[in-house]
Amino acid sequence: MITFKTAVKIISENTFILKNPEAIKVTDSLGYITSEDISSGTDLPPFDQSNVDGYAVTDSDSGEWRITGEIRAGDHPEFRLKKGEAARVFTGAELPAGTYSVLMQENVSTEGDKLFYSAEKIVKGKFIRKKGVQIKKGTPAVRRGTLINPAVIGFLLSMGIKFVKVHRKPVLSLIVTGDELQEAGSDLKKGKVYESNLGLLRGLAMYNGFEIRYTTAARDRKSDLKSKVKTLLKKSDMLLISGGVSVGKYDYVNEVLNELNVSKLFYKVSQKPGKPLYFGKKSNTAVFGLPGNPASAFTCFYLYVLPVLKKMSGHKKFLPVWKKLPVTNEIRKDFNLSWFLRAKHSEVNVTPLDAQASFMLRTLTEANCFIHMPLDKNKISKGELADVCLF
Ligand code: AMP
Numbered sequence: 530m531i532t533f534k535t536a537v538k539i540i541s542e543n544t545f546i547l548k549n550p551e552a553i554k555v556t557d558s559l560g561y562i563t564s565e566d567i568s569s570g571t572d573l574p575p576f577d578q579s580n581v582d583g584y585a586v587t588d589s590d591s592g593e594w595r596i597t598g599e600i601r602a603g604d605h606p607e608f609r610l611k612k613g614e615a616a617r618v619f620t621g622a623e624l625p626a627g628t629y630s631v632l633m634q635e636n637v638s639t640e641g642d643k644l645f646y647s648a649e650k651i652v653k654g655k656f657i658r659k660k661g662v663q664i665k666k667g668t669p670a671v672r673r674g675t676l677i678n679p680a681v682i683g684f685l686l687s688m689g690i691k692f693v694k695v696h697r698k699p700v701l702s703l704i705v706t707g708d709e710l711q712e713a714g715s716d717l718k719k720g721k722v723y724e725s726n727l728g729l730l731r732g733l734a735m736y737n738g739f740e741i742r743y744t745t746a747a748r749d750r751k752s753d754l755k756s757k758v759k760t761l762l763k764k765s766d767m768l769l770i771s772g773g774v775s776v777g778k779y780d781y782v783n784e785v786l787n788e789l790n791v792s793k794l795f796y797k798v799s800q801k802p803g804k805p806l807y808f809g810k811k812s813n814t815a816v817f818g819l820p821g822n823p824a825s826a827f828t829c830f831y832l833y834v835l836p837v838l839k840k841m842s843g844h845k846k847f848l849p850v851w852k853k854l855p856v857t858n859e860i861r862k863d864f865n866l867s868w869f870l871r872a873k874h875s876e877v878n879v880t881p882l883d884a885q886a887s888f889m890l891r892t893l894t895e896a897n898c899f900i901h902m903p904l905d906k907n908k909i910s911k912g913e914l915a916d917v918c919l920f
Pocket residue numbers: 705706707709710722723724725726727771772773774775777780819820821822823888
């Protein structure tokens with residue numbers, strides 16, 4: 530059995546960014562990581578623009594102009610302002626050649642085609658968004674390795690970029706195992722329990738920007754599990770198997786993976802929940818055998834699965850975010866395992882929730898973090914700082 534830290538190390542050392550970046554639509558690229566530097570193909574703004582609704586004016590000693598034209602956003606002025614001339618302009622409109630300054634409409638007075646403003650208050654270049662002031666054509670706009678957030682999408686589109694080259698997200702598959710499992714929606718048969726890990730794990734994936742492409746359920750029969758694992762190993766960058774990874778007579782995951790030549794990198798981590806965790810690889814496909822208990826599956830997803838999904842997708846920061854917070858209640862344990870307690874943190878402290886057993890989901894619904902109580906520690910006193918892993 531290995532420790533939590535060793536497990537994280539083994540996983541980090543054995544997983545890599547997926548090969549073959551792909552070009553996808555910028556509008557579909559939220560949450561992806563750019564795989565190359567992107568330069569602007571245009572000056573932004575593309576031309577000298579008015580920053581306000583008002584008047585483009587030439588320099589003046591008299592503070593009086595004749596309004597000779599109107600330029601709306603989207604128009605291209607063909608004329609040049611001559612001495613003593615002004616043009617009505619609107620926010621975002623291209624300014625005519627010869628513009629010295631722009632006056633806000635709120636600050637001027639007009640009479641017919643005459644415009645008045647005090648000459649000594651004119652400031653050269655005022656309310657003009659100069660061509661290229663935001664970014665110049667051909668200069669770096671977005672660096673390789675950038676997480677595409679909504680602002681990046683907006684910025685790329687503003688430069689006229691429609692496709693972006695990104696690291697692929699892994700093709701992720703899930704097999705849930707267990708003869709006792711019954712789908713929600715019909716009366717529970719005797720001896721059965723409702724299946725919940727498929728939706729739970731799919732939700733965890735989606736919540737973090739990933740999707741589970743293929744899902745299937747396998748019986749607790751070796752042949753059934755084996756054929757399903759075999760098929761999905763070929764199609765996937767990562768395969769998750771829920772349940773059947775323990776030591777029971779009908780737990781076939783270890784055996785099946787071994788027979789299919791998946792190399793086992795570890796099995797069992799000295800932690801609670803989630804002790805019977807399996808991690809292995811076949812060529813470039815990562816395989817996790819997750820314990821079937823729902824809270825165990827959840828815990829292993831955050832601590833191990835999500836980091837690999839992120840790393841494969843090109844994230845530089847792929848490990849969970851940790852924080853130190855004082856606990857509101859004393860916590861004791863009487864076993865020699867790392868304990869990941871479902872907990873709820875505020876800005877200033879963290880509270881362990883009740884119902885910590887690995888088969889229970891009830892309080893996990895309110896949790897927003899784990900408190901980690903290390904292997905060799907048996908007590909965290911009230912007010913003591915604890916390591917908190919944020920979801
Ligand atoms: P296993 O890891 O297969 O030994 O399962 C451990 C416990 O988790 C058992 O009580 C199972 O009934 C339960 N379990 C396994 N898979 C699921 C699932 N997909 N949904 C709900 N409970 C499950």
